[in-house]
Amino acid sequence: MQDEIYHELTKNVHKPKKHKTAVFLCGSSGTGKSTTKEKLLKDAGIRGTYVDLNIDMIRPIVGSQDKATAIFGYFIKKTLDDGYSFVYDGTCRDKGSMVKRISAAKQKGYRIIMGMTYTTLETALDRILQRSNQPLDENIAREIYQQVSKVIEGFMTVRNIDELYLYNNEHTSTLIFHKAKKSIKCLHSNMDFYFDVSDYC
Numbered sequence: 001m002q003d004e005i006y007h008e009l010t011k012n013v014h015k016p017k018k019h020k021t022a023v024f025l026c027g028s029s030g031t032g033k034s035t036t037k038e039k040l041l042k043d044a045g046i047r048g049t050y051v052d053l054n055i056d057m058i059r060p061i062v063g064s065q066d067k068a069t070a071i072f073g074y075f076i077k078k079t080l081d082d083g084y085s086f087v088y089d090g091t092c093r094d095k096g097s098m099v100k101r102i103s104a105a106k107q108k109g110y111r112i113i114m115g116m117t118y119t120t121l122e123t124a125l126d127r128i129l130q131r132s133n134q135p136l137d138e139n140i141a142r143e144i145y146q147q148v149s150k151v152i153e154g155f156m157t158v159r160n161i162d163e164l165y166l167y168n169n170e171h172t173s174t175l176i177f178h179k180a181k182k183s184i185k186c187l188h189s190n191m192d193f194y195f196d197v198s199d200y201c
Helices: 002-010 033-043 055-062 065-082 095-107 121-129 138-157
Strands: 021-026 051-054 086-090 111-118 163-168 174-179 184-186
Touching (some): 021 033, 021 095, 021 138, 033 086, 033 163, 033 174, 051 055, 051 065, 055 065, 065 086, 065 095, 095 111, 095 138, 111 138, 121 138
Parallel strands (some): 021 086, 021 111, 051 086, 111 163
Antiparallel strands (some): 163 174, 174 184
């Protein structure tokens, strides 16, 4: 089954001839990662096709979280081995495993982009309640939000990340901070985020 799913994920995706890009889109559930994705790709100047890696798309197909987690790990490794550009859409609340994935992509010559999305907990919960698909228990959503809030600032100093974008999605997807290798742009550093963004300006 996993090879069939992988075939669907990679169908019509072309391997880049030169520059492979790994996009890690992180944030708590309900903070607007899906709606921010296209803006992030545009802001980062990313063109071409890519593999969309989102465990929420796999879980309903395989029927359980454990199976989805195992298969998702396989998909990430195979995507890297095959040399596809990809967008990883997840909470990133397990910083250790995320750093390993970022490092693995870097070792294979990928350009690493990270985007982080934020809303207040109340807004995130309200959006989750309005979902017709991907339902999530409120207590679990609160726990995930707390976990993300504790670890996400740690990605600000991960050395293998080439570019970093922070978005406040309370109302619309607003880019508040961008860091590249040789530049920092503080666009709206006074806006709310998981941590005080102005500390990095």
